[in-house]
Amino acid sequence: MQDVVVVDLGGGSVKLGSARQPDKPKVFPNASAKQKGERSSVVGEAMLGLRDVGGLSLRRPVDRGYVVAWELQRDILARSLRGLLGGVSPAACGLVLTEAYHNLPALREAAVHMALHELGFASVLLSMPAPLSLRWHAHCMPGLAANQAGCGVVVDAGFSFTHAVPIFDWRPLPGAIRRIDLGGKALTNFMKEVVSYRSINMMDEAYLLEHIKEQLCFVSGNLQADLRAARTRGSPFRCEYVLPDGLTDTWGHPRTQQEQEALAAAAAAQRAAHGPQLPKQPVLAVNNERFMVPEALFHPSDIGMDEAGLAEAVAQAVSAAHPHLHALLYSNVLITGGTARCPGFRDRLAAELRALVPDDYELGVYLADDPAVCAWRGGALLAASAQYPQLAVTRKEWMQHGAAAFAKWGP
Numbered sequence: 001m002q003d004v005v006v007v008d009l010g011g012g013s014v015k016l017g018s019a020r021q022p023d024k025p026k027v028f029p030n031a032s033a034k035q036k037g038e039r040s041s042v043v044g045e046a047m048l049g050l051r052d053v054g055g056l057s058l059r060r061p062v063d064r065g066y067v068v069a070w071e072l073q074r075d076i077l078a079r080s081l082r083g084l085l086g087g088v089s090p091a092a093c094g095l096v097l098t099e100a101y102h103n104l105p106a107l108r109e110a111a112v113h114m115a116l117h118e119l120g121f122a123s124v125l126l127s128m129p130a131p132l133s134l135r136w137h138a139h140c141m142p143g144l145a146a147n148q149a150g151c152g153v154v155v156d157a158g159f160s161f162t163h164a165v166p167i168f169d170w171r172p173l174p175g176a177i178r179r180i181d182l183g184g185k186a187l188t189n190f191m192k193e194v195v196s197y198r199s200i201n202m203m204d205e206a207y208l209l210e211h212i213k214e215q216l217c218f219v220s221g222n223l224q225a226d227l228r229a230a231r232t233r234g235s236p237f238r239c240e241y242v243l244p245d246g247l248t249d250t251w252g253h254p255r256t257q258q259e260q261e262a263l264a265a266a267a268a269a270q271r272a273a274h275g276p277q278l279p280k281q282p283v284l285a286v287n288n289e290r291f292m293v294p295e296a297l298f299h300p301s302d303i304g305m306d307e308a309g310l311a312e313a314v315a316q317a318v319s320a321a322h323p324h325l326h327a328l329l330y331s332n333v334l335i336t337g338g339t340a341r342c343p344g345f346r347d348r349l350a351a352e353l354r355a356l357v358p359d360d361y362e363l364g365v366y367l368a369d370d371p372a373v374c375a376w377r378g379g380a381l382l383a384a385s386a387q388y389p390q391l392a393v394t395r396k397e398w399m400q401h402g403a404a405a406f407a408k409w410g411p
C-alpha cells in the first residue's frame with residue numbers, strides 16, 4: 001500500500017507526518033527565524049532546537065491565511081520531509097495537504113505545482129481543515145447522529161483567522177462559512193501592546209510572547225466578576241513570568257508562590273543585614289491581561305473591530321445553511337485550532353451560544369482532544385481510506401488536464 005504524507009499547513013505551525021503513524025505528527029513553526037547578530041536563518045523544524053528565542057526576526061510564508069512565499073514554504077516542507085521519509089522517494093508517496101478556506105484558484109494551482117513538481121509526490125489531495133477535523137471527531141464519537149450524516153459546524157480558531165464552517169455530507173457549505181478577522185497572531189499582537197505599555201517592552205518578542213500567551217491566558221466565565229477581582233490588591237490573576245536568559249532557560253516560566261515567598265524572605269534578610277541587593281531577574285507582570293486578551297475573540301468591539309463575536313458568527317453560519325439542517329448543525333459544534341487550547345474556551349462558547357439557539361434545539365459543543373492536530377488526524381484517516389485514490393490528483397492527471405483535474409475537490 002502506498003504511504004501517504006499528511007501536512008496541515010497552518011499560518012503559525014506545520015503539522016506533518018505519515019498516515020501510517022496517526023499518533024505521531026511533527027509540529028513545528030511555519031517560519032524561518034534570524035537571531036540577532038547572525039547572518040543565516042533557522043528554518044522550520046530547526047527552530048525547535050533554538051536555545052535563545054529572544055528578539056527573533058521571523059519570516060512567515062503565510063500572510064493573512066494564504067501562502068504568499070512559496071519558495072520559503074517549499075524549503076520548510078522539504079527539510080522536514082527528508083527526515084520523515086528517510087531514504088524513501090516522495091515519488092513513491094501520496095500527499096494530503098490542507099488549503100485555506102475560500103482558496104484562490106491560482107493559489108490552489110501553486111500548491112499542486114509545489115507538491116507534484118517541486119516536492120515530487122506521486123499524487124496530492126487538497127482539503128480545507130474543517131472537514132478533516134469533523135472526520136476525526138466522527139471517528140472518536142461514531143454514535144452521534146450528526147457525525148453519521150457527516151454534518152456539523154467546525155469552529156476553527158486558527159493563527160490568522162477564526163472560521164465557523166457548516167458541513168453537510170462531509171462537504172463545507174461555502175456560502176455559509178463565516179470568518180472573524182482575529183486569530184492567534186492578532187491576539188499575540190494585542191498582548192504585546194498591552195504588556196509593553198503596562199510592564200516591559202515586548203514589541204520585538206512575538207515568538208516568545210506567543211508561548212507566554214499559551215501558558216497564562218484563559219477565557220473568563222464571568223467577565224465582570226473577574227475584572228472586579230483583578231482590581232483588588234490580592235488579585236487571584238496576578239502573575240509574574242520570569243523571562244528567559246537564553247542560556248539555562250529557553251522559554252522562561254511563571255513564578256510559583258513558593259518562589260515569590262523565598263525571594264521575599266531573602267530580600268528581607270539582606271535588607272536587615274544591609275548587604276548588597278540580590279540581582280533582579282527580568283520579570284513580566286500580568287494581571288487581567290490573562291483573560292482580556294482572549295476576550296477579544298468573543299467581543300471584537302472591545303478592541304475597536306466592527307465584527308460579530310464568536311457565538312454570533314456560529315449562529316450566522318448556521319442561519320445561512322438550509323433550515324432543515326439547523327437542528328443537526330447545532331447538535332454538533334466542534335472546536336478546533338491552536339487558539340482553542342485556551343482554558344475555558346468551550347464552556348464560554350457553549351454558554352453564549354445557548355442564548356442564541358432556539359430552545360427546542362439540542363446544543364452540543366465539543367472540544368477536540370488536541371485541537372491543534374485534529375485536522376491532521378482527520379487527514380491521516382482520509383489518507384488511509386479507500387477514498388484517497390478516488391479523490392487524489394496524480395501527476396499524470398495534472399499534466400493532462402491542468403486545473404480541471406481539481407474539480408473533484410469541489411469549490
